[in-house]
Amino acid sequence: MIRFDNVTKNYDSKSQPALDAVSLDVDRGEFVFLVGASGSGKSTFIRLVLKEDRASRGAVYVAGQNVANIPSWRVPRLRRGIGVVFQDFRLLPNKTVFANVAFAMQVIGRSRAVIRETVPDVLATVGLEGKNNRMPHELSGGEQQRVAIARAIVNRPGILLADEPTGNLDPTTSMGIMKVLDRINQNGTTVVMATHDDDIVNTMRKRVVELRNGSVVRDDAQGIYVGETGVLTG
Amino acid sequence: MRLAFILSEIGSGIRRNLSMVTSVILVTFISLTFVGAAGLFQLQINQMKGYWYDRVQVTLYLCVDNSSETSCAAGPVTDEQREAIQAKLESEQFAPYVDTVTYESQEEALGHFRDQFANSPIVDSVTADQLPESYRVSLVDAEKYEVIDEAFSSEPGVDAVSDQRDFLEAIFRYMNWASVVALVIAGIMTFCAILLIATTIRLSAFSRRRETGIMRLVGASKAVIQLPFILEGVIAAVLGAVLASATLWAASKFVIDGWLVDTFPQTAFISSQQVLLLVPALILLGAVLAGLSSLLTLRRYVKV
Incomplete structure (x- = not known):
């Protein structure tokens, strides 16, 4: 459903790229956690899927289509196929x-x-x-x-992108939101959720992709995430 | 559905931005009034040209006692000279230029003079022999005045050749100036209107950035996002154009129909009906101005 093929995103040439040669496949109907500290590239990932930004190098495919080849007047149609939720x-x-x-x-x-x-x-x-x-x-x-x-x-939409949807909520409320997202996923919608809330990731037991400084450092089918300490288990 | 949605967006945009929208209406109103006034001056010039040039005559004044021209050196015009002049005017050579020739004797000249200055004491002191005899020549083509002037100004017995067009051209020159001044003011005001529309759209876009952001995310097309802003400017400008049209029409109704026509009955004036011809042009101009300036502004300030 979403495929990143060696994608690099530089916001400006001097600083380190926000995404650095990321390759990633998200299948139809999957639920994926995108985890990592602030500035690790999670939001850039979401912006690239929405074609809010262009990849500096590499190709982003959404529903089989290279978004770089979508003319600007067709971008609204792309976005109709994607739901987005923010913090x-x-x-x-x-x-x-x-x-x-x-x-x-x-x-x-x-x-x-x-x-x-x-x-x-x-x-x-x-x-x-x-x-x-x-x-x-x-x-x-x-x-x-x-x-x-x-x-x-x-x-x-076929895809739901959630950028830290529980970032402003307490743990109990967050679990309620996660149940809703899970139910939406059960109905066939692909869900990509960027978060750094380890409790949620560990409870849900879904695929976890961890970004650090713009690179994928881990991609576990039923992973967990241990916050900012960087200690990995599971 | 989408139309209803766009209309409701326009409504809320105008409500939020009422003072700016009002100023856009007023500025377009003033600028288009000047544009229209310049247009009316031109219409009036054309009207008068058409009216007068058909009636313009070249007058050959014949010599009298006290004429100073060299062609009058021999004193007042003689019968032979008069006949020669008339024969020349009616000859084959001038047939293509001359339409009709009328002779005006000194007595007739005095009669016209008395009519013209009926209320002036000067009438009593003028006698027929002080006024020149003349040939009034109407031309086939009023522009060919020089032909007659060259051929007759040095003819013995002709004092002067005069063309009423000289006088009319002076009037037209003044009217042309007036319309140029109106156009310059219109230009400056239109520039203000464009800047003001751009600023209004910018403010409007800023106050609705949340909506437009959400519209983008849920995949609203460019048209649905931008149209409310563009139409907001266009509606305000069209209202201004309507006000300008109404003002011009009222001005022509009261000033021309109500005053000038009675005061100068021999002059052909444009009618207030002709003013209505300007209305579609003004409205179109207002709409295009607003549309273009908001389109350019949106390209910078509303990301799609």
């Missing part, structure tokens, strides 16, 4: 929960009838039944992140 939720503060999720369907031209039918289903999937008319500031952090997840998956 800071990025909800629209003056729109209700329903409207926030519906927004993602409106901008790609879905009909009102389809929106009215789909949004409540998706809100139920992320565990927000009955909160349609709440405003974001009335919700807890975990609930806000669920709204963001609902918005990311409402157009049924």
